[in-house]
Amino acid sequence: MTTSETIAAVATPAGQGGVGIVRISGPAAFAAAQALSGHPPEVGRVRFARLRNQQGELIDEGVVLAFAGPHSFTGEDVIEMQIHGGPWLLARLMECLCREHPIRGARPGEFSERAFHNGKLDLVQAEAIADMISAGSDQAVRAAQRSLSGVFSSRCHALHEALLDLRMRLEAAIDFPEEDIDFLSDPELMARWQALHVEHQHLLEDARHGVQLSQGLTVVLAGAPNAGKSSLLNYLSRDETAIVSAIAGTTRDLLRSAVQLAGVPVTLIDTAGLRNSDDPVEQEGVRRATKAIASADFLLHVRAPDIPDSPVPQTQARIITVHNKADLGAEPVGWMDSQHSQIRLSARTGEGVDSLIEALVGHAGESDFSARQRHVDALVRLGRHLQEAGQCLQQGAGDIAAEELRLGQRELGEITGQVHSDELLGRIFSSFCIGK
Ligand SMILES: Nc1nc2c(ncn2[C@@H]2O[C@H](COP(=O)(O)OP(=O)(O)OP(=O)(O)O)[C@@H](O)[C@H]2O)c(=O)[nH]1
Ligand SMILES: [Mg+2]
Structure with missing residues (x-):
């Protein structure tokens, strides 16, 4: 794709910073750099420059980098001007470029879009x-x-x-x-x-x-009332996010907590205990739980030896059965089966939770590529x-x-x-x- 339009944008984040960068791409880029700096841009050299508008007023001083197309990110002539990172200075530079030169402000992603059209990247690489x-x-x-x-x-x-x-x-x-x-x-x-x-x-x-891996895992905790779902959420998020009580049916709404487990972003969702109830609020809680389960990446089916289990609804999610309250029993804590689909732990003492994290992150851990x-x-x-x-x-x-x-x-x-x-x-x- 060849385009006659030259685009410019501030490439550094909004706000104040040590350095701010304005990027220009298109046929008018080099002429604009020359007009502002007083020198023709030199490819492969970093040049210190005082950037001035047509009236000769100093905008700022900084460095100018030049990349001649097609050997540039977009495949077109590209200029990068690095000046002091003040929003006002950057706005003045942008204003000068767009007023005094045949240049317009770039749309979001337009530099990458040009790189794609010019065969520098495919869509997967741009993403x-x-x-x-x-x-x-x-x-x-x-x-x-x-x-x-x-x-x-x-x-x-x-x-x-x-x-x-x-x-x-x-x-x-x-x-x-x-x-x-x-x-x-x-x-x-x-x-x-x-x-x-x-x-x-x-x-x-x-x-x-x-x-x-790029968007993070959604992990839903579900099971019978009092199985210890909220206790496990609190332990994993190292916070008192959810109310824990010995009263069955404490959690009604979905409770979300964003955490990093061994470097992997995870959204934990605590849900209402699954049981039949006449209480319309609890029924709504179970309906929401069922919906969250359907779209989860992982379902932690939490069970405990002191309460009857509730079956979990159908889901595409990978299911890990968590045998909670292991501190009440004599069986080894932290045990998991070879497929990492059953883990015995205690949300109260935290014993065995590391194995659960290992199982979750082991699946999400390293990925061949982002998608x-x-x-x-x-x-x-x-x-x-x-x-x-x-x-x-x-x-x-x-x-x-x-x-x-x-x-x-x-x-x-x-x-x-x-x-x-x-x-x-x-x-x-x-x-x-x-x-x-
Ligand atoms: N001994 C022991 N008690 C636990 C453990 N985990 C939770 N409990 C207790 O079990 C009770 C219920 O815990 P919650 O975390 O509120 O259970 P829940 O599954 O969220 O219950 P609902 O919100 O009612 O569905 C509380 O009294 C907790 O202290 C554990 O690992 N060991
Ligand atoms: Mg709860």
Whole structure:
């Protein structure tokens, strides 16, 4: 994409700081830098400059960096002016640029959008920059860095190639029906479909993991009244967030607490004890609990030896059964099974809680790459096309299988941006900050 418009924005956060940066991208960038500093910008050199407006009034002094397109972030000529980080100074510089030069203020994410259009980044990488900036833990930063370096994109490309290859074979089989050999019943086709299916499953699982890591885990505590859910929430959040009492049915509403467990951002949600009740407030509490359980990443099903258990509602969440109040029994505290799906602990003494954190973070821990929900949604849709293609292959309906594979390819193209609509790009880049 070539654009004649030159854009500028303050690239540093709002407020006062030691240094403030204004970034300019487009064909008028170098001329503007020359007019303000009195010198032609030099690529590869950092130049000290006194920046003045057309009347010769000093705006501020600082340094000017020049990057000639296409060897720049956006692929266009780019200037960065580093001046003192005063909001008033930065506003004066922006005003001068936009009034005295053919330059306009950039929209949120417009620099990244230009980088995307100029082939400097694909969509996954552009999103990874935003995720890296908003990362809340070391693991999330590392995952976003891997996405930025192309780990996720190259797995998408590899899957795309494998889909294309199978599709081409199928189309060849359809196009040459006069050949004696029945291509469609070739076991090689089914083997290739199987390999695609397996890689798709892995990619989907890794992408889900990447979403959890960048956006954090939602962990819902549910179970019978008095099982100790609120006690466990308080212990994990190291706060008296929830009221704890020996009266069954103490918690009615959902209670949220944002914590970091071993560096992973986690939203803990305490819920009303699950039981049948005539009390409309408690009924509403159970309804809300059920809803929270349905959308959780993890469900901690809290049980205790001194109260009857309540079954938990159906959920896609990974379930860990927490045998609480282990201090009341003689069995070993902190014990967990090999799948990390059962843990014995005491929310009162805290014994065994480390094992629970280990189980939660072990699942969320390191991720191959960062991802977003839109990537997961596209991979889920791809999975449906793959399933359809597999069934059609078995039934010998090669043309429909090929069409399903083509639709699957589109889903992958949406992830990386090979297939995109203005609306999709608008949605993605408008969530970025200005100057990025
Ligand atoms: N001995 C022992 N008592 C506990 C433990 N955890 C909670 N309790 C006690 O169990 C009772 C109920 O605890 P809560 O944390 O309020 O239980 P809850 O599951 O939130 O109950 P509801 O909000 O009514 O659904 C309180 O008296 C707690 O002190 C534990 O690990 N050991
Ligand atoms: Mg409670």
